Amino acid sequence: MNIRGLSHWSSHLAFATLLALAAPAEAQVVVACLSQCSASTQIIGCDNRTQGPTEADDAFSPAGPWRHVGRLDLSGAPGCTGTLIGPKHVLTAAHCVLNGNNTFRSGPIRFRLAQFNAGPCSRPFGDHHAVRVFVPANYDNGSASTANKALDYAIVELASPIPGAVPMSFSYQSWATVQNLTPFSIGYPGDKNVGTVWQTGSANDFINTPLTWQGGGEKGLFFLTNDGVGGQSGSPVYVFIAGQRQLVGVLIGSPVAECQAGRLWASRLTPGAVDRIENAMLFPPNGNVIDFSLRWRTLSGSDIPADVPPSNGCGF
16 A cells, blocks of 8 residues: 555544544433322423522512412412412412312412512512412312313412512413423422422423313313422413413323323313403402302401511512
């Protein structure tokens, strides 16, 4: 072999050696996770929940969803999550406010909007309490059927509006609009430090199912791949439309077999659901009208503690 040929061969060898050395750095490591599926823990594959704000400024930020969502605490029940949808109305899951025998839970209902930790300086809007709570009249807390769980939402009416609070927009959106969008959700999971708020989204999807539309739009279920743990019940499921957040469902969890199949459920805001929610927000329309598609509990006396303003010295 002449010098020119040797030089040409050496160049190819050096190039091949560089490729071989570079290959390991370019290789991608794929991590597979087993789903965690029980009555209270429903993690599909790897847990992709990320913690929300740890400072008040971030909780208040208009760029984030945190100022719309808060922790709900009910006597004798684990915490749940709720979304402020009006000056004094909170959307959550019906199973959060009902007992196993399908009656309303007794005792106060406390809402801490934008809570981000357990201390007094992690509640930038203080404590607010309910005077009334509504659920769809036909919802049965003892049934896990898809027709019934499509009605698993509740509206909590607070004693007074929350000063400075900003509700999240809610609306019915067609399947054609949402099917290729990312479903985001934030809430207060029971497997994390009390009061901390967590988000699931960015890598999640809606799953096509005929159950999204039931009874001519009277109700519906979303199937999605978001993770959920007890305490996240009632969390908003929202999408971005024209750059704005729109609440389109309420995270409710699912039977264990559904989690094992790779999907969680959310009660969908169909036209019928939106009508019920808006009726509850107008209650009572004129003092005489009763909406028979809803049933409700009116709280009184010691079940309505005084609201607690944000703590002094916290800089709120």
